[in-house]
Amino acid sequence: MRTTRSAAVALTLGAALVLSACASSAPAGEEPAESADATTVTITDNHGEVEVPVNPETVVALDNTIFDTLDEWDVELAAVPKDVMGSVWPDYIDDPEVANVGNHREPNLEVIVAEQPDLIIGGYRFGDYYDQIKQQNPDAVVIEISPRDDEDEFDELKRQTEILGQIFDHEDEATELNEGLDEAIAGAKEAYNGTDTVMAVNTSAGQIGYLAPVVGRGLGPVFPALGWKPALEVEGATDDHQGDDISVEAIADSNPDWIVALDRDAAFAPEEREAGSAPADELIKNSEALQNVPAVQQDRIVVLDPNFYLTEGVQAYTKLFTQLQEAFSAA
Incomplete structure (x- = not known):
């Protein structure tokens, strides 16, 4: 009985060793195969x-909020929408090897197909084309990671950065970016006295538009993040990129202590700006209706x-919150 049991044990151990050797060795000249976990996330x-x-080999990116991060990490892109990138990212815009998808109003989606990408990062201005892009590129992975509606803008940006870190093997750098944003928010919040009223505006083509707390383009989410007291709240306000069309007199009547302005025209070359455009600071200071408000x-x-x-990505908001901290602290 003892002999039979010993033989069985020896046979089992031998089989295990053989299986182990088969699993760990590879044909001469070849590296052991990597697990799926090492190549996908x-x-x-x-x-x-x-x-x-x-670390996909061929990547197409359409979301402006991620270009700063990808550029910092030296991620090569096969195609981008150069027509909505201004002159901010010359590594992509000026490279003839990077194909141009155009703009979100009339994109050339065939450019994406021609590049045969492994990964397409869509969304943001190109969100309406998600289904079409997926249909045209069945062999590519298509994702959208831009901030979602009805979610905290800054939690969403950190989520976006974390996902990019996982995909491009830059998780430590992603953590640093997110921590930098948190620190900038905390600093700006501490610098605000809690009582001054704030008006957010958008300037474009010589006009001053109203950016509503929470929903207003770019600056709306800053209000709850910093606990700002709005100078004016308008029912039915939108996230329109040009701001809501209310009179400058209504802005003046709200008597804001601070005016924070997004100059929509400034990002474009003079020849690309709309007629009548002028610097935001000039428009606000020269507005007759605003002459007597405390902010001016x-x-x-x-x-x-x-x-x-x-x-409008994590770096842009980190810089904005740092700018706000400096301005409010100096006052």
């Missing part, structure tokens, strides 16, 4: 769980970085 994009290749009288006008309208 499962992320949750705006549509659900997606298995995405890690005390020179408490903050104009965002000229490229903010094009970037």
